Amino acid sequence: MFVNEIKIENFRNISFMGLFPDKGINVIYGENGQGKTNILEAIWLFTGCKSFRTSKDSELIKFNSENAKISVEFESKLRKNTASVFIEKNRQAFLNGVQLTSPRELIGKYYSVIFSPVHLSLIKDGPLNRRKFIDAAISQIDETYAKKLMYYNHLINQKNALLKNTAEDASLLNTFDIWDEKIAESGAAVIKCRIDYLKMLEEIASDIYSGISDKKENMKIIYAGSFGFESESTDCIRENFLKNLRKNRSNDLYLKNTTCGPHRDDIEILIKDISARKFGSQGQQRSASLALKFGEAEIIKRIKGEEPVILLDDVLSELDLTRQNFILNKIKNKQVFITCCEKETVSRLCTGKVYKIENGNEVK
Template sequence: MKLLKLNFKGFRNLEDGFIEPGEKVNVIYGENAQGKTNLLEAVWVLCGAHSFRGAKDSELVGFNSEKARLYAEFYSQNRVQNVQINFYPTQNKKDKKEILINAIPKSAAELVEKTGAVVFSPEDLTLVKSGPAFRRKFIDSAICRQKVKYASVLGKYNKTLNQRNALLKDIPKHRELMETLEIWDTALCSLGGLLIKERIDYIKKLNLCAEEYHDGISSGREVLKITYDTNFETENLTSQQLAEEMLKKLRAGVKEDLMRGYTGTGPHRDDVNMEINGVSARNFGSQGQQRSTVLSLKLAEARLHREITGENPIVLLDDVLSELDNSRQDYLLNKTENYQVFITCCEESNKEQLKNGRIFKIDRGKVRLMSSL
């Protein structure tokens, strides 16, 4: 996918206007709080109708606007297409949005299916160090972008999990409810089995790509290995068998679950193991090794997107360059040179690779094209 034109109206602090990005590198520079991330967010929203900062739709609308509109022309699936997203948060006091692809109303899931983007921001640099929830989110959102059905299974799983947890809290007061627990257990495990299977399959592919990138970044000195971490053996099991294994664990832990009022087994508790040369990158990796690991993972995510969907994703790099040392910066720029890339930074960079792209300056929400090669 390549973005050819992007129009924004009433979006965050951006002054109404448009940009025509170049096919390769697009640098967006400007001082702090001028709207660089907002512009990247606009690109991301056009690829999935939600923010990468976890913002509500209503927060995307400019303080002085009643609605926001994003419009883009993009090249994908061998043709020029367009997408328009309208946000009307004030109507009925509810978030309301409208997505049109090639002028036909569509769902956010259909938009995700048609577009593709990978975002890399400074918060991602803590992926290795942070808690499991952050890693689960990384894996889940990567799979969601490549397999739309996964998002709906994940939604159903979370709903079922909430219902089971509510039931666990009610049972001590109403023992007769114990009988209904079994129904929820079976439902939870069949969805859980599907999620675990998808995650294992994705992580296997991610591992192959990330290992190769990490080998490149570390000049062959380090071997990165990524595996799925759950509390039972998963090797070569189908989703059905994984569901059965999960059910065994769930049943074995019912007593504890009832005491805590919380479900202790399942994909919502799992993690992704990352090892460098056989030891945990989280516990023993240096900061540099942890950063290289995240860089390898992000590059692997982009490449897998292409391998799975057949389309290059747009790559959004929000302020990450300044967080990486020179050699990692060069590696990242080098490995993303076949993608359309949007990079934000505070100053006009001296990097030759960046000078070969289109350069935009942003000042109090006003975007101007400064140079184009």
């Protein structure tokens, strides 16, 4: 999959920019705060997902402008497409001239994988970032997943509000059984999707990891649930989830929070059968993060038959030469946008186009 043309208007610090990217490597360089990541963010929005930096669409509009617009021509195996994303109060998307009911309808039409310094610390960070990673990865290949997750989060918010209000209105307690059943059913569906995804990811990422580590080490991925289940069937997960919601009820009432469920789950990465988060070296943790991210790209390719557009935001300069070379090897035959501060970091390997960005403009 390739982006042939991109036009950006009143987006972040960019008033207007038009680019005709290379089908291989595109280097975007310039000093800090000039608008490099903004370009990647604009390209990312065609995944149909929210920005990787903010959930508030209005932040994307250039200060003092009323709206922002980004248009692309992209080429998938099947056809050339034009798409645009228009941002006013929220995002609206158009594909081949037709307005979509939601930008999410772009999912399955265009694919990207973003890799930024946040992802380099994926292994050692708290569970929230690992959940975000896996949720975003599944959302791109399964249009129904984001809906499942949103519904689950909605139920949890409602339940937590009830937990807070029971002190004043004890009759609310009677409604808990019904809420818990809904939560267990919807949460089990979320967990099932995550477990299935992680199985695929483990197979691919462990291969990639052993490639980076010179076949010396193995990597495993485990779904670290906030409650246990004997089998991975959706029914079994649901039953155990319900059991735990009931068991935790008095504690949850005391804490005014639902303390188990997919919103509390984690992913554990093992290297040589030991927790990489707790015991891994920085090098092992970074290699594992790379393996997860390139695993995400490989899954898109296998399942959807399209190479995702790769967005590498400021990561190369953070890595040693071996890992840099590993990345540059992995991105062959893909379209890539790489941002960096020094042109030299990538120019030695770059055969594509180079864009210099200053104050939201491309300078020749």
